[in-house]
Amino acid sequence: MNIGDVARLSGLPAKTIRYYEDIGLVSPLRSTNGYRSFRESDLHKLAFLNRARSLGFTIDDCRNLLQLYEDNSRASADVKQIAMEHLIHIDAKIDELIEMKKTLTHLVHECAGDHRPDCPILEDLATAVSGETSPKRAVSN
Amino acid sequence: MNIGDVARLSGLPAKTIRYYEDIGLVSPLRSTNGYRSFRESDLHKLAFLNRARSLGFTIDDCRNLLQLYEDNSRASADVKQIAMEHLIHIDAKIDELIEMKKTLTHLVHECAGDHRPDCPILEDLATAVSGETSPKRAVSN
DNA sequence: CTTTGACCTTCCAGTTGGTGGAAGCCTTAT
DNA sequence: ATAAGGCTTCCACCAACTGGAAGGTCAAAG
Numbered sequence: 001m002n003i004g005d006v007a008r009l010s011g012l013p014a015k016t017i018r019y020y021e022d023i024g025l026v027s028p029l030r031s032t033n034g035y036r037s038f039r040e041s042d043l044h045k046l047a048f049l050n051r052a053r054s055l056g057f058t059i060d061d062c063r064n065l066l067q068l069y070e071d072n073s074r075a076s077a078d079v080k081q082i083a084m085e086h087l088i089h090i091d092a093k094i095d096e097l098i099e100m101k102k103t104l105t106h107l108v109h110e111c112a113g114d115h116r117p118d119c120p121i122l123e124d125l126a127t128a129v130s131g132e133t134s135p136k137r138a139v140s141n
Numbered sequence: 142m143n144i145g146d147v148a149r150l151s152g153l154p155a156k157t158i159r160y161y162e163d164i165g166l167v168s169p170l171r172s173t174n175g176y177r178s179f180r181e182s183d184l185h186k187l188a189f190l191n192r193a194r195s196l197g198f199t200i201d202d203c204r205n206l207l208q209l210y211e212d213n214s215r216a217s218a219d220v221k222q223i224a225m226e227h228l229i230h231i232d233a234k235i236d237e238l239i240e241m242k243k244t245l246t247h248l249v250h251e252c253a254g255d256h257r258p259d260c261p262i263l264e265d266l267a268t269a270v271s272g273e274t275s276p277k278r279a280v281s282n
Numbered sequence: 283c284t285t286t287g288a289c290c291t292t293c294c295a296g297t298t299g300g301t302g303g304a305a306g307c308c309t310t311a312t
Numbered sequence: 313a314t315a316a317g318g319c320t321t322c323c324a325c326c327a328a329c330t331g332g333a334a335g336g337t338c339a340a341a342g
Contacts, residue, residue: 051266056241069263079262080254090242097235100197113221121220122210125192
Protein backbone atom coordinates (compact mmCIF):
# COMPACT_ATOMS: atom_id res chain seq x y z
CA MET A 1 0.00 0.00 0.00
CA ASN A 2 1.13 3.50 -0.75
CA ILE A 3 0.74 6.36 1.67
CA GLY A 4 -2.47 7.59 0.06
CA ASP A 5 -4.11 4.23 0.66
CA VAL A 6 -3.21 4.03 4.32
CA ALA A 7 -4.16 7.66 4.72
CA ARG A 8 -7.66 6.89 3.45
CA LEU A 9 -7.91 3.68 5.43
CA SER A 10 -6.48 4.93 8.71
CA GLY A 11 -8.10 8.34 8.57
CA LEU A 12 -4.78 10.12 9.09
CA PRO A 13 -3.44 12.76 6.67
CA ALA A 14 -0.44 11.60 4.66
CA LYS A 15 1.59 14.41 6.19
CA THR A 16 0.87 13.09 9.63
CA ILE A 17 1.87 9.58 8.64
CA ARG A 18 5.21 10.83 7.35
CA TYR A 19 5.62 12.71 10.58
CA TYR A 20 4.87 9.56 12.55
CA GLU A 21 7.56 7.78 10.60
CA ASP A 22 9.96 10.63 11.36
CA ILE A 23 9.41 10.25 15.08
CA GLY A 24 9.61 6.50 14.90
CA LEU A 25 6.02 5.45 15.47
CA VAL A 26 5.83 3.46 12.23
CA SER A 27 8.51 2.09 9.96
CA PRO A 28 7.07 1.26 6.55
CA LEU A 29 9.20 -0.50 3.96
CA ARG A 30 10.29 1.22 0.76
CA SER A 31 9.53 0.21 -2.80
CA THR A 32 12.24 0.37 -5.43
CA ASN A 33 10.85 3.69 -6.62
CA GLY A 34 11.36 5.19 -3.17
CA TYR A 35 7.69 5.17 -2.24
CA ARG A 36 6.75 4.04 1.22
CA SER A 37 5.26 0.58 1.20
CA PHE A 38 2.90 -0.10 4.09
CA ARG A 39 2.01 -3.54 5.40
CA GLU A 40 -1.25 -4.46 7.05
CA SER A 41 0.48 -4.21 10.40
CA ASP A 42 1.48 -0.61 9.63
CA LEU A 43 -2.08 0.20 8.76
CA HIS A 44 -3.26 -1.27 12.05
CA LYS A 45 -0.74 0.76 13.96
CA LEU A 46 -1.81 3.94 12.22
CA ALA A 47 -5.47 3.30 12.92
CA PHE A 48 -4.50 2.56 16.52
CA LEU A 49 -2.63 5.85 16.69
CA ASN A 50 -5.49 7.79 15.20
CA ARG A 51 -7.87 6.36 17.73
CA ALA A 52 -5.52 6.94 20.66
CA ARG A 53 -4.82 10.52 19.57
CA SER A 54 -8.51 11.20 19.18
CA LEU A 55 -8.91 10.13 22.79
CA GLY A 56 -6.38 12.80 23.68
CA PHE A 57 -3.39 10.60 24.48
CA THR A 58 -0.10 12.37 23.88
CA ILE A 59 2.34 11.03 21.33
CA ASP A 60 4.42 9.80 24.21
CA ASP A 61 1.45 7.91 25.63
CA CYS A 62 0.84 6.50 22.19
CA ARG A 63 4.39 5.26 22.00
CA ASN A 64 3.94 3.42 25.28
CA LEU A 65 0.53 2.11 24.34
CA LEU A 66 1.80 0.82 21.02
CA GLN A 67 4.61 -0.95 22.77
CA LEU A 68 2.19 -2.61 25.15
CA TYR A 69 -0.08 -3.39 22.22
CA GLU A 70 2.70 -5.31 20.55
CA ASP A 71 3.88 -7.03 23.69
CA ASN A 72 1.71 -10.11 24.06
CA SER A 73 2.94 -10.69 27.57
CA ARG A 74 1.95 -7.23 28.78
CA ALA A 75 -0.03 -6.72 31.98
CA SER A 76 -3.31 -4.92 31.45
CA ALA A 77 -2.51 -2.99 34.63
CA ASP A 78 0.16 -1.09 32.71
CA VAL A 79 -2.32 0.01 30.09
CA LYS A 80 -4.89 0.93 32.68
CA GLN A 81 -2.31 3.02 34.48
CA ILE A 82 -1.66 5.14 31.42
CA ALA A 83 -5.36 5.55 30.76
CA MET A 84 -6.09 6.54 34.34
CA GLU A 85 -3.37 9.14 34.41
CA HIS A 86 -4.74 10.54 31.20
CA LEU A 87 -8.19 10.67 32.74
CA ILE A 88 -6.83 12.77 35.58
CA HIS A 89 -5.45 15.20 33.02
CA ILE A 90 -8.75 15.35 31.22
CA ASP A 91 -10.58 16.03 34.43
CA ALA A 92 -8.25 18.85 35.30
CA LYS A 93 -8.73 20.43 31.92
CA ILE A 94 -12.47 20.13 32.14
CA ASP A 95 -12.45 21.80 35.55
CA GLU A 96 -10.29 24.61 34.26
CA LEU A 97 -12.53 25.21 31.27
CA ILE A 98 -15.66 25.13 33.37
CA GLU A 99 -14.16 27.77 35.65
CA MET A 100 -13.40 29.96 32.65
CA LYS A 101 -16.84 29.38 31.28
CA LYS A 102 -18.48 30.38 34.55
CA THR A 103 -16.56 33.61 34.80
CA LEU A 104 -17.02 34.52 31.16
CA THR A 105 -20.68 33.65 31.09
CA HIS A 106 -21.22 35.89 34.07
CA LEU A 107 -19.34 38.75 32.45
CA VAL A 108 -21.13 38.37 29.15
CA HIS A 109 -24.47 38.53 30.91
CA GLU A 110 -23.43 41.69 32.70
CA CYS A 111 -22.39 43.41 29.51
CA ALA A 112 -25.06 45.38 27.68
CA GLY A 113 -23.36 44.72 24.37
CA ASP A 114 -24.55 47.89 22.73
CA HIS A 115 -23.01 51.01 21.23
CA ARG A 116 -21.94 52.44 24.56
CA PRO A 117 -18.36 52.08 25.78
CA ASP A 118 -19.14 50.89 29.32
CA CYS A 119 -18.13 47.27 29.50
CA PRO A 120 -18.00 45.04 32.58
CA ILE A 121 -15.86 42.56 30.66
CA LEU A 122 -13.08 45.07 30.10
CA GLU A 123 -13.49 46.30 33.64
CA ASP A 124 -12.94 42.83 34.96
CA LEU A 125 -9.92 42.23 32.78
CA ALA A 126 -8.43 45.52 33.86
CA THR A 127 -8.99 45.17 37.57
CA ALA A 128 -9.49 41.55 38.64
CA VAL A 129 -6.67 39.97 40.56
CA SER A 130 -5.32 37.60 37.99
CA GLY A 131 -5.17 33.98 38.94
CA GLU A 132 -8.48 34.01 40.72
CA THR A 133 -10.04 31.58 38.28
CA SER A 134 -6.95 29.55 37.51
CA PRO A 135 -3.75 29.83 39.48
CA LYS A 136 -1.76 27.91 36.86
CA ARG A 137 -1.29 29.02 33.28
CA ALA A 138 -4.23 28.53 30.97
CA VAL A 139 -5.16 25.21 29.42
CA SER A 140 -2.11 23.64 27.90
CA ASN A 141 -3.25 20.42 26.36
CA MET B 142 9.93 50.24 36.89
CA ASN B 143 12.28 47.51 35.74
CA ILE B 144 11.09 44.23 34.32
CA GLY B 145 11.43 42.41 37.64
CA ASP B 146 9.07 44.85 39.30
CA VAL B 147 6.34 44.55 36.69
CA ALA B 148 6.83 40.81 36.65
CA ARG B 149 6.10 40.67 40.37
CA LEU B 150 3.22 43.12 40.13
CA SER B 151 1.56 41.73 37.02
CA GLY B 152 2.13 38.09 37.87
CA LEU B 153 3.77 37.40 34.51
CA PRO B 154 7.27 35.91 34.19
CA ALA B 155 9.86 38.38 32.91
CA LYS B 156 10.45 36.12 29.92
CA THR B 157 6.82 36.36 28.97
CA ILE B 158 6.86 40.13 29.27
CA ARG B 159 9.83 40.32 26.90
CA TYR B 160 7.95 38.03 24.56
CA TYR B 161 4.90 40.28 24.74
CA GLU B 162 7.11 43.19 23.79
CA ASP B 163 8.48 41.17 20.88
CA ILE B 164 5.03 40.57 19.50
CA GLY B 165 4.00 44.14 20.07
CA LEU B 166 1.58 43.85 22.97
CA VAL B 167 3.52 46.29 25.14
CA SER B 168 6.12 48.90 24.29
CA PRO B 169 8.04 49.92 27.38
CA LEU B 170 10.50 52.79 27.23
CA ARG B 171 14.23 52.26 27.67
CA SER B 172 16.49 53.71 30.33
CA THR B 173 19.92 55.01 29.38
CA ASN B 174 21.45 51.75 30.55
CA GLY B 175 19.33 49.82 28.10
CA TYR B 176 16.96 48.44 30.69
CA ARG B 177 13.26 48.41 29.89
CA SER B 178 11.44 51.14 31.78
CA PHE B 179 7.78 50.37 32.38
CA ARG B 180 5.14 52.99 33.05
CA GLU B 181 2.01 52.46 35.12
CA SER B 182 0.08 52.05 31.90
CA ASP B 183 2.38 49.22 30.84
CA LEU B 184 1.83 47.50 34.13
CA HIS B 185 -1.93 47.79 33.69
CA LYS B 186 -1.71 46.33 30.24
CA LEU B 187 0.34 43.40 31.47
CA ALA B 188 -2.07 42.67 34.30
CA PHE B 189 -4.89 42.91 31.78
CA LEU B 190 -3.10 40.44 29.54
CA ASN B 191 -2.46 38.04 32.36
CA ARG B 192 -6.11 38.07 33.30
CA ALA B 193 -7.32 37.70 29.73
CA ARG B 194 -4.91 34.83 29.08
CA SER B 195 -5.99 33.09 32.26
CA LEU B 196 -9.52 33.22 30.89
CA GLY B 197 -8.23 31.40 27.86
CA PHE B 198 -8.32 34.24 25.33
CA THR B 199 -5.79 33.78 22.56
CA ILE B 200 -3.03 36.29 22.06
CA ASP B 201 -4.93 37.54 19.06
CA ASP B 202 -8.05 38.03 21.14
CA CYS B 203 -5.91 39.84 23.69
CA ARG B 204 -4.61 42.16 21.03
CA ASN B 205 -8.15 43.06 20.03
CA LEU B 206 -9.33 43.36 23.61
CA LEU B 207 -6.43 45.63 24.49
CA GLN B 208 -7.23 47.83 21.55
CA LEU B 209 -10.84 48.10 22.63
CA TYR B 210 -9.68 48.69 26.17
CA GLU B 211 -7.70 51.70 25.06
CA ASP B 212 -10.36 53.03 22.75
CA ASN B 213 -12.64 55.10 24.93
CA SER B 214 -15.23 55.31 22.20
CA ARG B 215 -15.50 51.55 21.79
CA ALA B 216 -18.86 49.82 21.69
CA SER B 217 -19.28 47.21 24.40
CA ALA B 218 -20.91 45.04 21.75
CA ASP B 219 -17.50 44.53 20.16
CA VAL B 220 -16.05 43.25 23.39
CA LYS B 221 -19.05 41.06 24.05
CA GLN B 222 -18.70 39.58 20.58
CA ILE B 223 -15.14 38.45 21.26
CA ALA B 224 -16.11 37.03 24.61
CA MET B 225 -19.07 35.18 23.20
CA GLU B 226 -17.06 33.63 20.42
CA HIS B 227 -14.54 32.53 22.97
CA LEU B 228 -17.31 30.99 25.02
CA ILE B 229 -18.36 28.93 22.03
CA HIS B 230 -14.81 27.66 21.75
CA ILE B 231 -14.71 26.80 25.41
CA ASP B 232 -17.98 24.93 25.15
CA ALA B 233 -16.73 22.94 22.21
CA LYS B 234 -13.60 21.97 24.08
CA ILE B 235 -15.55 20.98 27.13
CA ASP B 236 -17.83 18.80 25.04
CA GLU B 237 -14.89 17.16 23.37
CA LEU B 238 -13.18 16.45 26.65
CA ILE B 239 -16.35 15.07 28.19
CA GLU B 240 -16.73 12.72 25.26
CA MET B 241 -13.18 11.51 25.75
CA LYS B 242 -13.75 11.16 29.44
CA LYS B 243 -16.86 9.08 28.91
CA THR B 244 -15.16 6.70 26.54
CA LEU B 245 -12.05 6.37 28.64
CA THR B 246 -13.91 5.96 31.89
CA HIS B 247 -15.90 3.19 30.36
CA LEU B 248 -12.79 1.45 29.05
CA VAL B 249 -10.95 1.82 32.32
CA HIS B 250 -13.84 0.23 34.18
CA GLU B 251 -13.87 -2.65 31.74
CA CYS B 252 -10.20 -3.33 32.19
CA ALA B 253 -9.21 -5.72 34.96
CA GLY B 254 -5.88 -3.98 35.39
CA ASP B 255 -4.02 -7.02 36.57
CA HIS B 256 -1.05 -9.11 35.45
CA ARG B 257 -2.94 -10.67 32.52
CA PRO B 258 -2.50 -9.35 28.99
CA ASP B 259 -6.19 -9.16 28.04
CA CYS B 260 -7.06 -5.49 27.85
CA PRO B 261 -10.29 -3.92 26.60
CA ILE B 262 -8.55 -0.60 26.32
CA LEU B 263 -6.05 -1.88 23.77
CA GLU B 264 -8.79 -3.78 22.04
CA ASP B 265 -10.77 -0.62 21.60
CA LEU B 266 -7.78 1.34 20.34
CA ALA B 267 -6.99 -1.39 17.88
CA THR B 268 -10.46 -1.92 16.48
CA ALA B 269 -12.72 1.08 17.09
CA VAL B 270 -13.59 3.15 14.07
CA SER B 271 -11.63 6.26 14.80
CA GLY B 272 -13.55 9.49 14.85
CA GLU B 273 -16.48 8.00 16.72
CA THR B 274 -15.88 10.17 19.75
CA SER B 275 -14.53 13.22 17.97
CA PRO B 276 -14.65 13.67 14.25
CA LYS B 277 -12.14 16.54 14.31
CA ARG B 278 -8.59 16.29 15.56
CA ALA B 279 -8.09 16.07 19.29
CA VAL B 280 -8.21 19.03 21.62
CA SER B 281 -6.10 21.85 20.25
CA ASN B 282 -6.30 24.60 22.81
C1' DC C 283 5.62 9.60 -27.96
C1' DT C 284 4.39 13.09 -25.18
C1' DT C 285 1.79 15.30 -22.10
C1' DT C 286 -1.38 15.77 -18.36
C1' DG C 287 -2.68 14.86 -13.76
C1' DA C 288 -2.45 12.39 -9.74
C1' DC C 289 0.76 10.53 -6.60
C1' DC C 290 4.88 10.34 -4.40
C1' DT C 291 9.52 12.21 -2.47
C1' DT C 292 12.42 15.48 0.58
C1' DC C 293 13.26 19.66 2.91
C1' DC C 294 12.30 24.02 5.02
C1' DA C 295 9.36 27.07 7.46
C1' DG C 296 5.48 28.34 10.26
C1' DT C 297 1.94 27.58 13.78
C1' DT C 298 0.81 28.85 19.52
C1' DG C 299 2.59 30.71 23.51
C1' DG C 300 5.91 30.69 25.55
C1' DT C 301 10.46 28.46 28.28
C1' DG C 302 15.50 27.41 29.01
C1' DG C 303 20.01 28.57 28.72
C1' DA C 304 24.37 30.88 27.36
C1' DA C 305 27.20 34.92 27.15
C1' DG C 306 27.78 39.18 28.60
C1' DC C 307 26.61 44.19 30.71
C1' DC C 308 24.99 46.97 35.02
C1' DT C 309 24.53 47.92 39.84
C1' DT C 310 25.07 47.46 44.57
C1' DA C 311 27.00 45.59 48.65
C1' DT C 312 30.68 43.79 51.02
C1' DA D 313 37.95 43.71 44.07
C1' DT D 314 34.62 40.76 43.62
C1' DA D 315 30.43 38.40 44.22
C1' DA D 316 25.52 38.35 43.76
C1' DG D 317 21.66 39.54 41.50
C1' DG D 318 19.31 41.79 37.79
C1' DC D 319 19.28 43.09 33.24
C1' DT D 320 20.35 42.50 28.04
C1' DT D 321 20.24 39.77 23.51
C1' DC D 322 20.10 35.69 20.89
C1' DC D 323 19.32 31.05 19.77
C1' DA D 324 17.14 26.80 20.49
C1' DC D 325 13.40 23.94 21.98
C1' DC D 326 8.47 22.01 23.37
C1' DA D 327 3.82 19.51 20.94
C1' DA D 328 1.97 17.88 17.00
C1' DC D 329 1.52 18.80 13.20
C1' DT D 330 0.55 21.69 8.54
C1' DG D 331 1.74 24.23 4.25
C1' DG D 332 4.36 24.82 0.40
C1' DA D 333 8.20 24.48 -2.89
C1' DA D 334 10.84 21.72 -6.03
C1' DG D 335 11.10 17.70 -8.19
C1' DG D 336 10.65 12.32 -9.28
C1' DT D 337 7.07 8.47 -10.83
C1' DC D 338 3.34 6.36 -12.97
C1' DA D 339 -0.83 5.40 -15.72
C1' DA D 340 -3.87 6.82 -19.09
C1' DA D 341 -5.20 9.76 -22.94
C1' DG D 342 -4.35 12.29 -27.16
